[in-house]
Amino acid sequence: MDRVADRSIVSGIFMAACVVLLAAACDFHYRAAAEPATDEVAVQTISEVRGEYDHPARLSAQELTSILEEVRIEYKNHWLQRLITGELAPAPLFEDALLARVAPPLVEALGKAGARDRVVFYVAQRRSDDRRDVTSGALFVKGRSLTIVLANYRNRVDVVPGLAAYDRQAPETAVAPQRFSLGFARGEFVIEPQREAIDEVLRIAPPSLAVDYAQFLQYKSRTAAGR
Numbered sequence: 001m002d003r004v005a006d007r008s009i010v011s012g013i014f015m016a017a018c019v020v021l022l023a024a025a026c027d028f029h030y031r032a033a034a035e036p037a038t039d040e041v042a043v044q045t046i047s048e049v050r051g052e053y054d055h056p057a058r059l060s061a062q063e064l065t066s067i068l069e070e071v072r073i074e075y076k077n078h079w080l081q082r083l084i085t086g087e088l089a090p091a092p093l094f095e096d097a098l099l100a101r102v103a104p105p106l107v108e109a110l111g112k113a114g115a116r117d118r119v120v121f122y123v124a125q126r127r128s129d130d131r132r133d134v135t136s137g138a139l140f141v142k143g144r145s146l147t148i149v150l151a152n153y154r155n156r157v158d159v160v161p162g163l164a165a166y167d168r169q170a171p172e173t174a175v176a177p178q179r180f181s182l183g184f185a186r187g188e189f190v191i192e193p194q195r196e197a198i199d200e201v202l203r204i205a206p207p208s209l210a211v212d213y214a215q216f217l218q219y220k221s222r223t224a225a226g227r
Helices: 002-032 061-068 079-085 095-112 196-201 213-225
Strands: 040-047 069-076 118-130 131-142 145-159 180-184 208-212
Touching: 002 213, 040 095, 061 213, 069 145, 095 118, 095 131, 118 145, 118 213, 180 208, 208 213
Parallel strands: none
Antiparallel strands: 040 118, 069 180, 118 131, 131 145, 145 208
């Protein structure tokens, strides 16, 4: 009986050691799979079968910057929020320092895009080792309009160990509900979009903005010349 008991004790210790080693290995893999949050600007072109865009589009970084500087995020405030804090002021799409990083790769992508390619952007701003704020969406040129579609605006994304960075993989998908619309500081250059009936009823389409960019750039040129 003593030998049987000894063997049972040894076997139990061995199994416990295996469990500890396995747990340690799993824990190492679990932690190793988590990448710390970083600042990032990524731009790519994505083809679609039904795309009919006027690409490549020739814009300079200065021209695109002047357009994006006028884009505003307009929050849809709940009545309780308005009562407590008042109306939230519109916010710029990108702050100046960030816009200086975003505009050049967007211009390059628009200049290389094909007629079926839309330009998709992903901008992450690090807030801590395990959190980033994400702004992402797409833009394209069709006729006289430059259209911006925004899926995320400073949407918080927590780094979750063991999970893929889903916000990077699908930058045209909102990572959480947000209540905002897109506006333009010079409203006379906004082109009213033709929305699908289903989008009007269900409001499933992400916020978008179409700007008569050629007319706007002409206006900017005339304004600069008249100074």
